[in-house]
Amino acid sequence: MKKYLALFLVSILLLAACSSGSKTEEASGDSKDTNEITVWAWDPNFNIKALEMAKEAYKAEDSELNVKIVENAQADIIQKLNTSLSSGTTKGLPNIVLIEDYRAQSFLQAYPDMFYELTDSFKAEEFADYKIAPTSLDGKNYGLPFDTGVTGLYFRTDYLEEAGYKVEDLKDMDWNKYIEIGKKVKETTGKHMLTLDPKDLGLIRTMIQSAGSWYLKEDGVTPNLAGNEALKEAFETYKAILDADLVKPVSDWSQFVAGFNSGDVATVPSGNWITASIKAEESQSGKWTVAAQPRLSNNPDSVNASNLGGSSWYVLNVPGKEKAAEFLGKTFGSNVDFYQELNTEIGAIGTYKPAAEGEAYKAADEFFGGQKVITDFAAMTEKIPQVNYGLHTYAIEDILAVEMQNYLKGKDIDKVLEDAQAQAEAQIK
Amino acid sequence: MSKVNSIISYTVLVIASIVSIFPFLWMIVSSTNRSADVTQGRLLPGSHFFDNLRNLLDTVDLVPALMNSAKISIFTTVLALLIASLAGYGFEIFQSKAKDIVFNILLLSMMIPFAALMVPLFRMFGKISPVAPFLGIDTLTAVVLPTVTTAFLIFFFRQSTKMFPKDILEAGRIDGLNELGIFFRIYVPTMKTTYAAGAIITFMASWNSYLWPLVVLQSPENQTIPLLISNLGSSYSPDFGVIMTAIVIATLPSALIFFIMQKHFVAGMMGSVK
Structure with missing residues (x-):
């Protein structure tokens, strides 16, 4: 009897807690000093x-x-x-x-x-x-x-030259070329190409946006995973990069930053805001260049710019x-x-x-060997395909991060995306 | 045989202490290194502690935040101990039929996660704000009030009171003390260890509390230490050396209180288990 009473009282408490907060009161805003x-x-x-x-x-x-x-x-x-x-x-x-x-x-x-x-x-x-x-x-x-x-491919020019390539070779390349260069860099310098954090699919996001695609359809609510060609190719590219042994795995942001500050990786495909972190290691001045992000090899819509x-x-x-x-x-x-x-x-x-x-946008940056980095970024910004990020970017990414691991273990790609689609639809109502 | 046993138990203890001490060691070592060294996992002490400290003091208002945290934690601890010990004492000493029902409900409230209470609580404080600005949103009072006592602490005091010798109470009554007098003159002095343990638990919880201060405090003047540290890590290129220095400073008061009261704390915890 006692237990029921207690349970009853707690339920009332919970109900009371849940039922509030449905309407908005305009009046509760305080009368702020308008200046x-x-x-x-x-x-x-x-x-x-x-x-x-x-x-x-x-x-x-x-x-x-x-x-x-x-x-x-x-x-x-x-x-x-x-x-x-x-x-x-x-x-x-x-x-x-x-x-x-x-x-x-x-x-x-x-x-x-x-x-x-x-x-x-x-x-x-x-x-x-x-x-x-x-x-x-x-x-x-x-x-x-x-x-x-706007994303760029930050590249260590010294490693690149050691592998027998020139900065011009990076111009408007696709991910297949990136893997090809990566293998050569690995062979000659022993350095990995990039760091990846299995929980963070930022690279996948930039790949699909370069083709004007997103996790969600244009309405911003319907998951767009199964049958999404750009996403499929992004997954395949991601796996190819891992299979070629170009990746140094990391598990958090500080390791990601350490990856390039310590000179362990040859490239950083990331947003332009990473510039400050790259320049933090002053001893590497003059050893970096910024190229456009590679495009998807088989997708005609994919451009050399993303976000x-x-x-x-x-x-x-x-x-x-x-x-x-x-x-x-x-x-x-x-x-x-x-x-x-x-x-x-x-x-x-x-x-x-x-x-x-x-004027400032046209300045040359000695850290990047005199490259006009800002001009290049500004030009790339205008090419970024517009997509509707919708409501559930991070919710879907959590699902995809798990399915990505299944895919890497050998699950069929179409099945992977179908399963992710089903989970996303169940979760997002 | 006993030698083998003690070797095994010491090995386990040594491993356990390394596991528990390592994060602290790493924190202290990192506070003396540059950000780039921290990210590369340098384990040797460096010489950048004062640089980090200067950068920290230059970028944030550390002292006001420490003061805010101190005010909140001290008020919470004093009030929580007073209220919870009175309640725990009452539940154990006085007899009533309704007592157990009330106590069960109290214990059940421990099952409601704070996240579920947050929005209604915030709404409540939002409504109070225009009427009584001194305890509405964005005041330190609003941080203290919801945590001023917890079901756990009342439970903790009730359990400890179970081994309090009741005969003394009778003696006190015969000598003419009133009930409050008995509580303050007899109960409080004898339960010192329980109070010490309760103080450590409450102070640490309050000093480290994050979610509620985060939502209810808005202006930077009212910022507490955990919020300040959270902001330090918000940048696209955080300075880990500075963050570690801030964490070392934030840990000191808790550590200090723990070391001062350690003896009582252990005794208090043992007492409540018996």
């Missing part, structure tokens, strides 16, 4: 610095506005946003928040009323095309595109939103000089097309 806006972002060396520079640049427009920059880790921002938005409490929310492009749609679609439309605050056509789909919903722009995750990561700014629908939108529009949305500064100071490459004409 102050708050921004949440992560990475002190990159996004936070960019914001501080934007704050300086904006002083010329409106010296009254106080921009309060709050640093939070990316995972922390997601946790805080989800808790606040799902409990319908706007108290304490910032005016502007940085969200990674892969995750943007899940926020926009789950809480459409909570974001402030930015369509009139900037000109979408002046930004790289591929940034627009993830940052907009129903034809309205909610995110102001920020940094590009990994990258984020955009969003304005939340709380008091102060107009000021916040204006702040973004006048800095990240249209200021060419500001983008030059961003580039010189922190190496950030924006997705604002007019910025590529500026």
Whole structure:
């Protein structure tokens, strides 16, 4: 009897806990001083610095506005946003928040009323095309595109030359050529070609986006795994790279960074934001070059450009939103000089097309043997195929990471993708 | 035979202590190395501790965060010990038919994960905010209140009270002490070891707590140490030497409290098991 009573009381408690938080209260937002806006972002060396520079640049427009920059880790921002938005409490929310492009749609679609439309605050056509789909919903722009995750193939020129190749050989190559060079590099220098973390399928993501394909169909919700030719070839390429023994396995970020800082690997296929980590090892100055990412060998749609990561700014629908939108529009949305500064100071490459004409983008980098790295990246950015990242990028990637291991153990590729499709459909409803 | 036994048991103990000590050793060694050395797994102490420390102090507001963590942990520990020991004492000493039912419900509440309570709690504090800003969202009070006592701690005190000699209570009553007097003058001094163990458990949990402070604290002035460390790792190219230095500093208070109260802690834990 006692047990039943206890169980009953606990159920009531749980029910009470679950039933709250269904409607949003506009009124609970606090009456903020309208001359102050708050921004949440992560990475002190990159996004936070960019914001501080934007704050300086904006002083010329409106010296009254106080921009309060709050640093939070990316995972922390997601946790805080989800808790606040799902409990319908706007108290304490910032005016502007940085969200990674892969995750943007899940926020926009789950809480459409909570974001402030930015369509009139900037000109979408002046930004790289591929940034627009993830940052907009129903034809309205909610995110102001920020940094590009344009990928490059960072290559150790000394290893390359030792293997008998020249930098020109890397131009617009495909993954078969990459494997061919890799085998030669391994043979002559004994170095691995790249590091891979079995939990992180970033390389697969960049491969399929280079062919204009994604884990999800264009609606952003239907899984697009079984029968996805680009994905199939990406899996096959991934296996071929492993079979050729070109990979040094790693299990986390620090080992990944150590892989190239220690000179153990010859290449780093990654987003341009890795530049800072590569340049951290000053003794390797002059020994690196950046080539375009290889394309898929048998896919006619695949181009030598792709994207990994990258984020955009969003304005939340709380008091102060107009000021916040204006702040973004006048800095990240249209200021060419500001983008030059961003580039010189922190190496950030924006997705604002007019910025590529500026001086800073044309500078030669001695670390990369005098290569005009930024010019090259900016040119590649414009070629990145546009895809809709949809709602479930990371959920599907968890499924694929497991199926990838099955595939590597010898399971048939079509069966692998069909099984992944079935799991994804069951999980995403 | 006994020699063989002791060799085996010492081997096991040595391996177990290496496994438990290694992370601490690595943490301390890494705090003296450059980021690039840390990623390459260097196990020898370097000479960059003060560089790391300077970089850390330059990039973040370490001292205010330490103060916030200290305030929260000390308040939580003092309040939690007071409330939980009163409750545990009451549950064990006083007789009532409803007592066991209430206690069972209390224990069942241990089964609800905090993640399930987080959104309703946040909503609750969000609603209080306009009425009573001093205990709403983004205040240190909001961090302390939900953790001010736990079912576990009440359970812990009730179990320890089981071996408290009840005859003393009678003696106290005969000598004219009221119930609160008995609690504070007789019970508290005799249960010192239990309090020490409870203090360590609560202080550590509070000092290290992450999820609730993360969602409820918004402004950087209110940041606690775990949040600060989480931010340090947020960059695309984190400086692992600096992060390790911050972790060493964050570990010191917990370690200090543990070493000071270690003797009592062991005694307290043994007591509650008996």
